[in-house]
Amino acid sequence: MTERLPVPIGAVDMWRRARWLAPVTVMIGSAITLIPFVAVVPILPPFGLMMLIGWRLLRPDIFPPWSPLLLGLFDDLLSGQPMGSAMFFWTACFLAVDVIDSRLVWRDLWHNWVIGAGAVAVTLIGGRIVASPIGAHVDTAVLFQIIVSVAMLPFLFRICAHLGGRGRRT
């Protein structure tokens, strides 16, 4: 069990703040595709999904199981992927994380990293299959996209931990 630390008077209750901050950061992650830059190959990591997984691994109490549907819908509106692709793959990843979480007794950064990498890979490969014709020459680019995204996962875990108010045992 994670203990909540008593919040000092005048300090921000980060534990409670994370309840609305988490969905907002996921949506900001999805909105990074709005940067003024016209990409020639898929290069941007799926920051929305990575934030979602980061939050899910850190604070399982924040997101109800159906929340990836709405967050995925928001992502689909912006990303240019066909409608429903993030909705489906994010929900599938989220439920898979739930299943894995119920099996694992103990989780450390390496477990989290592997889980996140699996989610990113499934979503990007699945998104590639549903969005582009099979003959398109995007597989190498998607592979690099996966590698870059996986390499950036600990950084996003770090952001979540920074914002999440995970109580440190004293």
Added chain:
Amino acid sequence: MAPPRNRRPGFSRRAQYGLFLGYVIAAFGAVIAVVLLLLSTFNPGAFSTVRGAAREVTTPLSSGMDSVRGWFGSIPGAIGEHFGTVSENRKLKKQLVQARHVVQQARTLGRENRRLRALLKLRDRDTGTVAVARLVSSSASSTRRYAILNAGSRQGVRPSQPVSGPNGLIGRVLETGFNTARILLIIDPESIVPVQRTRDGLPAIVVGRGDGLVEVRSASVANAPFLSGDTFVTSGTGGIYPPNIPVARVIRNSTDSSLGRVFASPDTVDFALVQQVFMPKLSPSANDREAPRAEGDE
């Protein structure tokens, strides 16, 4: 660290049912997502209104960031300009003298061309400019290649109008909102542009590959040889793209189909020009009324 077990709701029946219901909703939602996915695969325009509404809200953000980036990007250029003016002036004067001769020739050719066209009774179609706007963002995380243009139906932009940059063709309009439009770039794996080779008019098609390059395929003869450096311009076939917009240059010697690089790489495009559809589809009623003269006009 041990995973926090906050999911387990304890002995409360209500909490247990609530958790179970959450999973049921998630599973149903996933099924609905698959249905949406199938719908948007078989009818890509199905959700254009929803996407358009989202775009209306988010594009001002991109435009704002774009202008900030443009401002910062212009600083080095402005400094360089300040110091390079004299030498540039000298260079330009020299170029002007050289160009005068070419201009003379071009004028003669232009006059001759007009005369010949008049002889042939060919009329130039008016491919007027609809709007000049910026490409402000793109689908950078997706395998599809879309860009967002910050002009929409209020500026006269309509679906399937061609979009080109100063160097050549960029793509065509796919969906429009009030002030925004989604552009299908010619490097998208589902884009096909009918083209012809500039040196002999060999008809071909330029198909996007998805990795930033395009594939040029011969559209008429089998085993047509492509030489590295062959340039292709739009042919006007199909009625969307007006003829003679530069599209791509072949980068490898090959027969039948070859790799090409587009002239207007969208990441270097500052302004994009939206043009009229080359040959707009006639509405059925207009077709009935003006069938005899439908060919020559508009």
